[in-house]
Amino acid sequence: MATATLEQPIVVSTGRCCPPVAASPDVSEAEAATYAEWFKALADPTRIRILNLLARSEEPICVCDIVDHFPLGQPAISHHLKILRDVRFVLAERRGTFMYYRVNANCLAAFPDTARRILNQ
C-alpha cells in the first residue's frame, strides 16, 4: 500500500486488498515507545506482585519486608523496585536506614486512559 499512510488525513483507495485506514491522530512512534516502557515495567510476575503488595497495604512498606514475601534475594528485589521507580509506578521515601515504598496512585490511575488511547476509544 503506497498511497495512504497514518499521517495523511486524505482517504485514498489503495487498489490492493484492504480498505484504507482512517487517518486521524494516531499513536506516534514516541508515544508508543513510552507506553511500551510502562508495559515493560509490568511485564514481570514479581513486579506485578510487588505492586499488588504495596497497593494492599495502608502504609508504605520497607524493602526488608518486601523481600520476605518473595523467594528472591534483596538485590533482586531492589532491582525490581528500581524499575518500578523509574517509570514512577512506585514512590520511595527514606526513614532512617529504611526505605519505604508505596504505589504512585496518580501514575497508575492514567492506565485505563492509555488503553483507550491505544484502542482509539
Place this chain on the structure above:
Amino acid sequence: MATATLEQPIVVSTGRCCPPVAASPDVSEAEAATYAEWFKALADPTRIRILNLLARSEEPICVCDIVDHFPLGQPAISHHLKILRDVRFVLAERRGTFMYYRVNANCLAAFPDTARRILNQ
C-alpha cells in the same frame, strides 16, 4: 518479617519496622504470571502501534498492508502478530491467500479491570 504473610489472614504484630500487610485475597503467583504475559505482549512499541493501527480501522487489515506501515520485514511483523494472537489481543481470519487481522475487543476491554485487580481497587 517472619510472622505475617499474605496467606495468613491473622494480623500479627511484627516487632520490626513495618505494620503488617492486610491479608485478604491477593494476586496469586499464577495470576501474576498471566498478567505479566499480557503486559509482555504490549511491551514493544511496534506491537503497540500495530494494535493502534488495527483499532483505528473499521475493517480487518491484511498482513501486507500492516507491513507497509512499518520499517520492518514481513517475518518480523508476522512474529509480532503471533505474539498478539497468542494472548488473544488480535484475531485472524483467512480470505483466500490473505490473512486479515483485527483487535479482539473482548479481551482488551478487560484491561482496566486487570489494573484495578492489581491495585486492589
Place this chain on the structure above:
DNA sequence: TTTATCTATTGACAAATGTCGATCTATGGC
C-alpha cells in the same frame, strides 16, 4: 569514630527477546 544494619549498585552469567534472511506451507489461477 567505630560498628552494625539496611539498601543500592556493580559485575558476571544464563536465559529470553527482537530482528533478519531463508525456507516452508497454503491458497488460487493457469
Place this chain on the structure above:
DNA sequence: GCCATAGATCGACATTTGTCAATAGATAAA
C-alpha cells in the same frame, strides 16, 4: 499438475533481561 503470491516458521545472531554474589553507600547507635 505447475506456478505465483501471501504469510508462517525456522535458524542464526545481537541485544536485552533476570538473577545472584559481592561490594559500596548511607544512616543510626554505641
